[in-house]
Amino acid sequence: MSVAIVYLSGKGWVAERAAELSGLITDDVTLINLKDRSAGQVDLLAFDRVVILGAVRMGRFPGKLKRYCFKNEALLLKKKISFAYACLEEDEGKKNAYLLSAFPPSLVKGAFAKVWIGGRIRLSDYGWIQQKMLAPLVKDDVIEKKLSENIEVLAGMINEKL
Numbered sequence: 356m357s358v359a360i361v362y363l364s365g366k367g368w369v370a371e372r373a374a375e376l377s378g379l380i381t382d383d384v385t386l387i388n389l390k391d392r393s394a395g396q397v398d399l400l401a402f403d404r405v406v407i408l409g410a411v412r413m414g415r416f417p418g419k420l421k422r423y424c425f426k427n428e429a430l431l432l433k434k435k436i437s438f439a440y441a442c443l444e445e446d447e448g449k450k451n452a453y454l455l456s457a458f459p460p461s462l463v464k465g466a467f468a469k470v471w472i473g474g475r476i477r478l479s480d481y482g483w484i485q486q487k488m489l490a491p492l493v494k495d496d497v498i499e500k501k502l503s504e505n506i507e508v509l510a511g512m513i514n515e516k517l
């Protein structure tokens with residue numbers, strides 16, 4: 356059984372979590388970084404399970420990740436899929452709305468897991484305009500909530516072939 360983790364990271368936190376998840380999965384894992392030009396050439400047919408991983412910015416997931424899911428919807432529907440997503444919002448309703456407004460509803464409803472992994476905003480990752488905007492939210496230059504336990508639960512589900 357092989358697993359693909361398709362991810363898109365803005366400032367690296369999601370990429371770190373993709374590596375963390377991949378390290379916990381006992382089967383073969385392929386990391387598909389949508390920032391790589393070659394990502395579109397990886398054939399999803401080769402995988403039994405696909406994890407979609409991305410972060411919310413201004414209430415939205417990145418267009419590139421959304422387009423990838425719409426383009427591959429039919430193929431993904433034949434796989435066991437799960438979503439892992441980064442955001443700092445705590446409200447369950449809002450988090451669900453982020454997913455449902457971004458991805459094909461068939462995929463969101465059919466996913467065997469939708470796992471919140473927390474998020475990080477580090478002011479030094481951003482230019483001064485964004486830093487000014489983010490400063491009221493971020494004490495001590497960084498805010499981080501890393502839900503490793505949720506990443507472990509997802510890896511466990513994948514390993515147990517649930």
Ligand SMILES: Cc1cc2nc3c(=O)[nH]c(=O)nc-3n(C[C@H](O)[C@H](O)[C@H](O)COP(=O)(O)O)c2cc1C
Binds near residue numbers: 363414476489
């Ligand atoms: C400009 C900006 C906007 C964000 N907007 C939201 C948001 O609307 N809702 C939310 O829950 N988290 C929001 N976040 C938190 C991100 O989801 C979090 O920083 C995530 O870890 C970013 O991952 P990355 O380092 O891979 O880009 C925002 C972060 C930034 C920097």
